[in-house]
Amino acid sequence: MDQHHDTTELRTEADAVLARLVGDPTGRARLREDQWRAVEALVAHRRRALVVQRTGWGKSAVYFVATSLLRARGSGPTVIVSPLLALMRNQVEAAARAGIHARTINSANQEDWETVQAEISAGSVDVLLVSPERLNNPDFRDHVLPALAATTGLLVVDEAHCISDWGHDFRPDYRRLRTMLQELPAGVPVLATTATANARVTADVAEQLGTGAAGADSGALVLRGPLDRESLSLSVLELPDAAHRLAWLADHLDDLPGSGIVYTLTVAAAEEVTAFLRRRGHTVASYTGKTENADRQQAEDDLLHNKVKALIATSALGMGFDKPDLGFVVHLGSPSSPIAYYQQVGRAGRGVDHAEVLLLPGKEDEAIWHYFASLAFPPEETVRRTLDVMAGADRPLSLPALEPLVELRRSRLETMLKVLDVDGAVRRVKGGWIATGRPWAYDTERYAWVARQREAEQEAMRAYATTSGCRMEFLRRQLDDEQAAPCGRCDNCAGARFTADASTGAVEAARSDLGRAGVEVEPRKMWPTGMTAVGVDLKGRIPASEQAGEGRALGRLSDIGWGNRLRPLLAPRSPDGPVPDDVARAVVGVLADWAKGAGGWAPGVERALARPVGVVTVASRSRPQLVGSLGARISEVGRLPLLGSVEYTQDAPPPHRSNSAQRLKALHDSLVVPPALAAALEGAPGPVLLVDDWTETGWTLAVAARLLRRAGAPGVLPLVLAVQA
Known part of the structure; x- marks a missing residue:
């Protein structure tokens, strides 16, 4: 009876925090059953949990509610490892609504780092959001991280599929979390969340984080829900060429509900499309990896407040951007992975009953896939040669100093070093990188399997564009959703909602622009x-x-x-x-x-x-x-x-x-x-x-x-x- 009473009391307290978080003055907001199961596991039982749920399900509510309850019970601050600045900004604002004081340490706020660290020491920070790259910054790793690990009340790994190189957005810095997990005091709960993980990625993330599998001796809790998004209506429209795709978008952009996102595969395409649509009278803005931080924030704000009809974006606008009433997502070009595609279309329809999701595939898509595939982990000979160069150096080598000595571009070299760092073969220190001299084995089988998996994902995207079956069911099956069934809403289930019609004037203008x-x-x-x-x-x-x-x-x-x-x-x-x-x-x-x-x-x-x-x-x-x-x-x-x-x-x-x-x-x-x-x-x-x-x-x-x-x-x-x- 006492245990039941404690559980009921905890649930009441959790729902009250949720009401503050979502701005419900009536106090009637209630956690979903799986949200509550995760909160209970973290707060009452101090367990580790892996939550795989669709975009918009409310994963952030789990860790903010858990944070509030744990802090009320004397626990230290929550540390959230978060991959994108847009996500951090949204989460800081959400936390404030629930009375949770959140701060960030990332590349965009270096001037605040000392102040934030002082606030952490003073105990006034409830949530610290850090980018995965911070975990391997020498100063942060050697001086801040140990103290943080010793006092952390809850560790959250958001967008946890990034830890897996089976996933669509692998980031080697995420593997640094192994070190932090090993240094956490016994009984500190850990929560990993993602919306885009098939069974293989889920198992890999569980292993990487040490959470084990459901039912394992670790006592970890794995919560995996159905991935259908009832608000999304998926369609594919095959058009003759790039000019027709641009013209169609110019003619029909205003027909799409609300405001939304138009994704392109490259920066150049995003800039081309933005310029063309503006010339055709549309209020749009470009958002890419080359967009300055201040301009990114302005673009995000303009979309959030419906000052633009659409952001024309690369994948730089992805995980974590939260606009509940986003009415549409259009892809001008097909992503190479159905998992990545599901993640991006999941931006739409979180807080509205209906949102349009439209794919306009292009002839150039596969050439772009091939280019990005060429940036994969280097061959063993190149890696060994880099390790030999570093072993022969009498000092740490910075990236600019190491680059002339090896045959890798800066970005690819840095990614390789991060993987080797996690594997223990190199270490990042002040002044650059050093070889540790520890034995290291090239995982030929794993890298070959990853390459084959990439090819399989590309084939799946070709199949998605041409399938006559339910498109949502297709995506859900790609994500190993056992409850996948026809949605009744997509163009194959309910009939096409769009025609290929584009006005002659728009086609001619597009052809002139592209020519x-x-x-x-x-x-x-x-x-x-x-x-x-x-x-x-x-x-x-x-x-x-x-x-x-x-x-x-x-x-x-x-x-x-x-x-x-x-x-x-x-x-x-x-x-x-x-x-x-x-x-x-x-x-x-x-x-x-x-x-x-x-x-x-x-x-x-x-x-x-x-x-x-x-x-x-x-x-x-x-x-x-x-x-x-x-x-x-x-x-x-x-x-x-x-x-x-x-x-x-x-x-x-x-x-x-x-x-x-x-x-x-x-x-x-x-x-x-x-x-x-x-x-x-x-x-x-x-x-x-x-x-x-x-x-x-x-x-x-x-x-x-x-x-x-x-x-x-x-x-x-x-x-x-x-x-x-």
């Missing part, structure tokens, strides 16, 4: 750091007398306009051949616009002196016909002499994708200006056009320009078909 050629190519102005360590005596600023000028490209490989035309032309295994007529004509148009622009060929230089006096090509080892014919066509149309090519030496290493330092090292002794070209450049009265097929890092153009400038060219204006951006 608009010309992208600025910024020249390299600084040599990479650490070049002397690899035997190349280049450092600091590139002298103005050796720099390339601002260049032009026909388009970006990542955009949905010219990118769709250029990707197949420049694909690694595409056959070489003369430049296609439509591409050549578009390049001539780019040159004409360049010449007529406000700054002319070279801003700040007298127009007569800035006009190119000749064409130089970069000798191509993979597409000699394409580059050669492009140079010849430009020479013919522009009535400019074709002066020759910057050539590769006979012993030049084969081209390969790498970081800037390694790319520059390979090019430094590989490119030469032949004597005949050097003679043609002597006394040249103006700059030359430097023609190549595409540029990714910009170093081929920078090295070739330096050689041409040294040979006598007063200026070099790069022109390429595409930039990888």
Whole structure:
């Protein structure tokens, strides 16, 4: 009877906290049964729990209610590991409604860190939200984290699928939680939550966090609910091309309920779509990984208060953004994973009876999937070589210092080091990274299995777009929801709600926008750091007398306009051949616009002196016909002499994708200006056009320009078909 009385009293207290949290003045709000089970497990029994429930189910209510009850019983502050700043901002505001004082430590509020740590020490902070990256910051890990672990009353791992590399958003920093879990005093409850985990991810997260499986000896509680979202109506609309998709969106955006999100797969596409929709009279804003923090916050606020019809966003706007009345989510391009897709569409319809979810797949989707798949964990040889370099160093190596010594780009190198850190092979310290010397094994089987799983997920997204069955049931089965059944709401269950109609005017405007050629190519102005360590005596600023000028490209490989035309032309295994007529004509148009622009060929230089006096090509080892014919066509149309090519030496290493330092090292002794070209450049009265097929890092153009400038060219204006951006 006493136990029953205590449970009833605890439930009453929990529901009162919930009422404050959701702003219910009547006090009638009640926790759902599984919410209560989780709260009871955490507060009454100090257990560990893993909660896998659909977006909008109320997972944050569990940890805020549990926090309030635990604090009232003398427990220390709750630590929430949270992956996104948007999520943190929403959670701080939600906590305040329940009388819970929440603070954050993240990359955007460094000026507040000392104050926050003082408040924690004084006991006035109820909830501390930290990003997973903080867990491996040397100062935080070595000085703040141990004290925090010793006093924590509840540890919450939000969006816990990030801990699993089977999941759609794996983050190696999350694995640092193992250390914190090991240092927690006995009896400290732990809660892990996610909305996007299939059975495999759920089991992996449970193992990573030490929560075990349901019924295991650990006594952990796993709560997994049905994943149907009754408010969502799913549809897929196949349209002929990118112009029709843009036109359809411009014609029908105002028909969609309320305000919402339009997801794109790349930053370039988000910016293109935003610009086009604004020109068509829509109030929209762009939101990507390149958006400044202040602009992100403004965009989020504008959407929350319905000041914009939509945010045109990449996956940077994902987990944690909470707008209960979000009326629609449209995907202009298909994500590569049904789990990621479910997570993103889950932003809509939390607090409304009906929300539209629409997928507009594109021909460019698979090329973009392939590009992101190429950024996976490096091969064993590369990892071993990096460990050898670090083992031979007499000091910690920062990322800029290590990058020239290995063949990995900065972002991929950092991710690899984080994984090795978790595995114990390296350690992040003040000043950089060091090798620990501990034995380490490359998990070939696991990485191969992850790659196969990615391929299976891509195939599932193809199947989702073409299925004649229930779309919600399809997604739920992908998430191993045993209760999956036809929803009765999607286009396959209830009939199509949208037609493919797009007005002629909108299609023509979209085609004109997407066909608009010309992208600025910024020249390299600084040599990479650490070049002397690899035997190349280049450092600091590139002298103005050796720099390339601002260049032009026909388009970006990542955009949905010219990118769709250029990707197949420049694909690694595409056959070489003369430049296609439509591409050549578009390049001539780019040159004409360049010449007529406000700054002319070279801003700040007298127009007569800035006009190119000749064409130089970069000798191509993979597409000699394409580059050669492009140079010849430009020479013919522009009535400019074709002066020759910057050539590769006979012993030049084969081209390969790498970081800037390694790319520059390979090019430094590989490119030469032949004597005949050097003679043609002597006394040249103006700059030359430097023609190549595409540029990714910009170093081929920078090295070739330096050689041409040294040979006598007063200026070099790069022109390429595409930039990888």
